[in-house]
Amino acid sequence: MKKILKKLLTEDTVFPDMTANTKEGIIVELIERLAANRKLKNKRAALKAVMARENKMSTGMENGIAIPHGKSDEITELVAAIGRTSHGVDFNSMDKKPSRIFIMTLSPQSHSGPHLQFLAEVSKLLKDTETREKLLNANSSRDILDILL
């Protein structure tokens, strides 16, 4: 199943140097960076979809991980991204701890593709404390990809 990760993650979609300090800031930054790398066309639709999902229930999970995601008809194909900050961000997470690793998926509404399978695969890897530590200490996008793929 790692092939889903291989298919969706490239150095263009992994951002180890995120700077935003708020939940919305992190989401906007991930979307902006994806758009800058030509992975996403409709930034507005993507932001609207992710925020709509966050308003239903926060995607801040446990152990410093958040999985913001959204679906919209204006998104043409499944896109994934991974962001990391050097500081903790309040993502209204389940364990109330600040988040540092952000895994985002954006997918079409009608035929989403394996976006939840992608999130599930990443979650399996990051369940392991050692892998999480490695990811937090990785120096570059390439290093993060080497840990995950």
Next chain:
Amino acid sequence: MILRRFFILFGLFLFSFSCVFASDHTSGNDIGHLMTTLVLQLAIIVIAARIFGLIFSRYLKQPRVLGELVAGMVIGPYALGAFSIPILNQPLFPKIDAVLPISPELYGLAVVASIVLLFLAGLETDLPTFLKFSGIGSLVGLGGVVLSFFLGDMVAVLLLPGVDSFMSPTALFLGTLSTATSVGITARILSEKRKLSSPEGVTILAGAVLDDVIGIIILAIVVGITKISHSGGQVEWGKIAFIAIKAFGFWLILTILGILFAKKISKGLKWLRSNDAMAGVALGIALFLSGLAEMAGLAMIIGAYVVGLSLSQTDMADELRERLYGVYQFLVPVFFCVMGMMVDFSLLGSIFIFGLIYTACAIVGKIVGCGIPAFLAGFNIKGALRIGAGMLPRGEVTLIVASIGLSSGAIGQDMFGVAIMTLLIASIIAPPLLIKSFDGGNGLRNQKLAREDEIGCRIQLNFPSVHISDFIRMRILQAFNNEDFFVHRLNLNSQIYHIKKEDVFVTLIQKNRGIELTTDIDNKPLIKLIVAEEILELKDLLEGVKDLDSPDGMCEDLVYGIFSEDKK
């Protein structure tokens, strides 16, 4: 009352068809006449098989296939079908004076049906479960096959005049007939009692896979020996070993190639981008390999079974089964009905006692042959009896073996009747025995086995109403579909779904207000995410309902005027 209506309808059909038949009969067109006969025969077979199947399943609480078999006996050339219809000037099912009492066209149809049946049986094989429990399953399957083959062969040698050797084709066929288990009935009962994933359930399923494989290989060997024997050749151990190696080799090579290339074949089929085309081509491959198997001197069903077995490991297996369901629904009742037509009642009297002894041996062969290895492997007496009872039902493979034996001349009409008798008795006594055997406690002496069953993960959810449960179930299935999974409903009478994509396999069961999902522990995060997302959708729906302006007013607008004159 229902039976009376059926016979009136049946008579009317015969009458109307015979009028048509009579007009064509005078045309002198041979092929036209042949085809008209075939179509009329098929019409009666399809209708009778369906009605008898319905009577057996609905009123007699017996498997439908037994009704279809009995339908064949009733309408066949040895019963109603033998009566000459006045306008027709001949019977609809005249007895053909050849090895088989039915026409080659009808038999051909039954052969195609047997290929479809075995292809689908291969597709249904749960190879991972088999491999997981292959140790105990192999012992159970092997024990049942060896003992029932030995007893079947021995009874023939001891009791049948003219059969004086264990290697005689008749004795070999009776041995082979005794080995085949049809686990479909057992699987349905265990599924209803929710015992399919119990240690006994998975052992039965794994045992049945091995049982099928060994049974089919034994058949290939027996067919080979019979061919040598009938061509006047001397059956020598060297030749038997050669046939055995050829049969096993053919099966093994094809299976290994099939499993190795299954993903590539599946990729090729998906390239067609049409599920119907995909199913058609897959069936074509099964037919092709069946022909190859026959050309290699083996039974056709080996080829069909191997193709099914190989594709069973791909995520498209359920989709193929679903697409071929229509073909199955049409052909399989025809197959069982045609098999029933070959039973010669006049011979049953003389072999009735032999038939009873043979059936008793076939039952003992399975219960003891499967039960002893199960007991030795850690089940207690109760568990061993459950496994033995689960391996009892006989079905399509028995009939296919019997028809091959009949067509090759290895067995006569009388022994064909014995095969049908065994099938009927074993299949009738197995369900109550199995249900009764599952009453009471644990079937294990060795608790280590029980833990093997608990590797998976189960998520259970309960909702306040069936409507909400329905909504969530539909949403979850749609979500899996959107994630490129194949979703397959097991049958129309229950809400049980198999959800597959590559190596991920999930079972969803909805029972009233509850939904249960089971899968491997590895897939737990995915299931949790999907279910959580869909529960959030429910929250959205409820919010949306609150926003509805005036549902009462909307309803009033809709129904207003339906009991008054339309004033436009």
